[in-house]
Each structure stands twice: as structure tokens, then as C-alpha cells.
Amino acid sequence: MFEHIPPYPGDPILTLNEEFQKDPRQDKVNLSIGIYLDDNGRLPVMAAVRAAEEAIGATSVPKPYLPMTGSPAYTSAVQELIFGSVVPNVATAQTLGGSGALKVGADFIRRYFPDSQVWLSDPSWENHRFIFERAGFTVNTYPYYDAETGSLKFDAMLAAIRELPAKSVLLLHACCHNPTGVDLNEAQWLAVLDAVEERGLLPFVDMAYQGFGAGIEDDAFAIREMLRRNIPAFIANSFSKNFSLYGERCGGLSLICEDQNAAQRVLGQLASVVRSNYSSPPVHGATVITQVLNTPELRAQWEAQLTTMRERMVAMRATLFQLLSEKVSNSHLDRYIQQRGMFTYTGLSAEQVDSLRHEHGVYILRSGRMCVAGLNESNVGRVAEAVTKVMQQALV
Secondary structure, eight states: OOTTOOOOOOOHHHHHHHHHHHOOOTTOEEOOSOOOOOTTSOOOOOHHHHHHHHHHHTSOOOOOOOOTTOOHHHHHHHHHHHHSSOOTTEEEEEEEHHHHHHHHHHHHHHHHOTTOOEEEEESOOHHHHHHHHHTTOOEEEEEOEETTTTEEOHHHHHHHHTTSOTTOEEEEESSSOTTTOOOOOHHHHHHHHHHHHHHTOEEEEEESOTTSSSOHHHHTHHHHHHHHHTOOEEEEEEOTTTTTOGGGOEEEEEEEOSSHHHHHHHHHHHHHHHHHHTSSOOSHHHHHHHHHHHSHHHHHHHHHHHHHHHHHHHHHHHHHHHHHHTTOOOTTTTHHHHSOTTEEEOOOOHHHHHHHHHHHOEEOOTTOEEEGGGOOTTTHHHHHHHHHHHHHHHHO
């Protein structure tokens, strides 16, 4: 019956992480998987999250199924965080993390915009392509990353967007672009949104790292500008990184609609999509997030710790850049400090990445993507030394 089914080749990130776990070297460094670790190399439990869980755990309450689109208190908190307020013409559903938001959005678009095609940045997070292709879409790419300079091909990107057919789905990263760490500035965002309006495109914004780029408010700039212009759009957000709640699978899908009536219809159809996928979302993580976002003291504590996390990543970028600059003559090393968020495209070749792993026990993706959130004061010197050696080997 199942002889025709091929073996799964594995996810390149998770497979590499499994290889890291089997590596017996004590000084190995894992900079592959997108998880924020503290300066001790541990997954942090945020103080505000711990306080919220303690408060929730003090009372034992029944846990019935949530509504298909999630807890109203949670979805209101999501709207307030990403839009700045609760907005009547926005339909928001609680989802299973950011990936669940992308999946629900893809299924919704496939049903109501069946002739549309999807356009991703080149490169983009690999799961973007998988999710939309599995939903039945033709997936294309638009220019984005300049591998030579480690910067943005903005003119080529904008020119490509201006040629897209109406109702094309344009996948955009709100901040901390995964995998490159290269973001648009505000002027570039305004130009892209002008093109979106002119061409009648349907933007789908993935915001998995709000607060990790320039801050909670600044990272939502493009989304709030879409709301201000009332541009119909999909926004997927995730709380895995900024709440360090990876395993709770908490996210949201929000649609900016023409008016409140359209938002009500859209929310009903989102409920239908959720019902056919996983029926309803889980309770615990959403309750914790709602408690934090709606309690002023916990909200302030969370924002302060999030700022500390962001500043630590910036500091690690600066340290790595300084250590490399002392030993390597490379005009494009400044990518380490110009790119933002958890990831940096190092510019290393697949062969250099293999050398890093085999000879030095430093794990990054073969694309050259490094998770700078895995750097700390104890390992950044070792990583810089290893990167220096593979760069110098390439010059011999």
C-alpha cells in the first residue's frame, strides 16, 4: 500500500540540529536553529511569563474548548500589540504559532483567491514555500538579497513588485528578515506599499520577531502603515521568540479588511478554515500571554526583558564584527552589524560552512545563515577564530 511513498529527506535545520546533538566535542557551538539563548547558553524563562504562570496556577479552573478563532481576550491583546489598538475592521484569529497563521491564511486565500500566485523574497524562510505549495499555489520569487554585499537589492525588488499581476500574494517580512537579517527602512517600506496599492496586490506579512529588530513599535511600522492606508492585508504574528514560548505554539492571523462588516465575514470564514485544520487552539500559552499583555506591571517587565534580549544580540554582533575585523580584510564584514534580529547571512560558502562544522564544531546552515542569538561571551571568541580560519583558507 505505501511502497510508492519516498522517505522524508528531513528538514535541513532540524536535521543539522540533530547532528549537533550527536557531536561529542565539548566546545561545539550551535548557531543553526532559530532559538534565542541567554548569555549562559540557556533558553530563558521570561520573568513576566513566570509571574503570569504562577498567578494562573494558583487557581485550578476548567479548560473547555476555546472558540475556533481563539480567546477574544487573546485576540484583542494581539491586535493592540501589533496595530497599537483594537481595530473593528481587523479580523484576528488565534493560531498555532506563526506557522499555523501562515497555514490558515494560505488555505483561506486558496479558497477565495484561487487564481492568485504567491511571491516570496529571494531567499525566504524555507517553510514559506512549503506551506503555500502544499496549499496548491504556484510560488515565485522576487529579488531581495545581494549576496556579494550582504545588503538589499531594493531597486530590483521594487521593479519586480511593480510588474506583478493584480491580486498576487506578496509575502513580506515585517522585521528581522529570515534568513538574511536584511530589512527595509521606512522610506523603502513606503515605496513598496505605494506599489502594492497601485498594482492591487494582496500583501501577506510575516512578523515572527516583533521586538527583536528596532523595538516593538518600530518593528510594526509597515503593518501600521497598511492599517492607516486601509490596505487589505494578511498579518501572521508569533510569540515563540519574543515570549520565549516556543513549545506553546502561540500566534495570530489578522486580516485588515475594508470595513467592520467585511471583518465579521472574514472572521467567520477563518473559523471555518480552523475547524477543518485543528478545530480550536490551545488554552495555556494564550492565557499566559493575555495575562502579561493586559497587566501593566507584567507588560512593563516583559518589554524591559525583551529590550535586554535585543540589545544582547546587537552586542554579540558588534563583538563578532570587531574580532573578525582584527584578523580578516573583508570590505563586507559590516553585514554583521548592519543586519538585524536573530539571523545573519555570513557570506560563507557551503564548503566553508562544512569546514566550520567538521573542523571546528561550529554549526551554521549551509546557506551561510548564522543564528547570532546563540552567541555569548563564552563562545563568540571561538566562533570568530573558526570563521577567520575558514575565510583565510579560502584565500590560500
